Amino acid sequence: MTMVWTTWIILGGMASAIGVALSLAGLLLRPEEDALTIRIESLLPQTQCAQCGYPGCRPYAQAIAQGDAPVNRCPPGGQALIEQLAGMLGLEVQTLDPHYGEEPSVPQRAQINESRCIGCALCLKACPVDAIIGAPRFMHTVIADQCTGCALCIAPCPVDCISLHADETPRWQWPLPQLAKLRSVP
Numbered sequence: 716m717t718m719v720w721t722t723w724i725i726l727g728g729m730a731s732a733i734g735v736a737l738s739l740a741g742l743l744l745r746p747e748e749d750a751l752t753i754r755i756e757s758l759l760p761q762t763q764c765a766q767c768g769y770p771g772c773r774p775y776a777q778a779i780a781q782g783d784a785p786v787n788r789c790p791p792g793g794q795a796l797i798e799q800l801a802g803m804l805g806l807e808v809q810t811l812d813p814h815y816g817e818e819p820s821v822p823q824r825a826q827i828n829e830s831r832c833i834g835c836a837l838c839l840k841a842c843p844v845d846a847i848i849g850a851p852r853f854m855h856t857v858i859a860d861q862c863t864g865c866a867l868c869i870a871p872c873p874v875d876c877i878s879l880h881a882d883e884t885p886r887w888q889w890p891l892p893q894l895a896k897l898r899s900v901p
């Protein structure tokens with residue numbers, strides 16, 4: 716009986732030691748991984764549109780850094796982004812995976828047909844960059860300068876009064892996410 720207990724104690728001790736070692740290894744590797752995530756994320760367009768299949772630019776950057784996702788899933792970043800990421804990571808340059816959408820040719824902005832808006836506020840909750848203002852039961856409107864054209868507000872609108880339009884604003888007036896994309900153009 717004593718022998719059985721001794722064996723269990725030894726096995727338990729070994730399991731704990733392995734657990735501690737794995738945790739320490741995780742802690743030691745994390746800063747490097749985080750630094751890479753930050754570098755990758757700094758190139759992403761920050762539209763938070765989730766077209767890459769991740770809930771935002773940061774999680775996609777994390778997945779790329781961990782080797783869990785390829786670099787060709789971001790339609791807003793397009794080919795220029797793929798080339799930048801491939802160059803940074805020493806990967807072969809691929810084309811944008813069409814499964815995740817098409818690269819927009821010009822910046823898009825959402826517009827609300829205010830005469831049809833019923834003030835349900837569903838679009839407000841869906842916008843990842845707080846580009847919509849309004850209050851329940853009141854008309855909502857889009858702050859054009861903050862809108863990244865991610866289209867996430869369109870589907871939730873129960874009366875289909877939101878649409879995307881090409882933005883004719885001169886490049887020097889684009890908001891930061893668009894400038895981030897411009898920065899990635901050689």
Ligand code: SF4
Pocket residue numbers: 759760761762763764765766767768769770771772773775788789790791792
């Ligand atoms: S598709 Fe690109 S811009 Fe959109 S959330 Fe993913 S990384 Fe960000």
Ligand code: SF4
Pocket residue numbers: 824825841842843844845846847857861862863864865866867868869
């Ligand atoms: S207003 Fe709509 S299209 Fe513009 S950023 Fe917000 S969710 Fe995206």
Ligand code: SF4
Pocket residue numbers: 827831832833834835836837838839849854855871872873874875876877
């Ligand atoms: S989801 Fe549509 S109806 Fe509801 S507040 Fe937004 S624009 Fe108005």
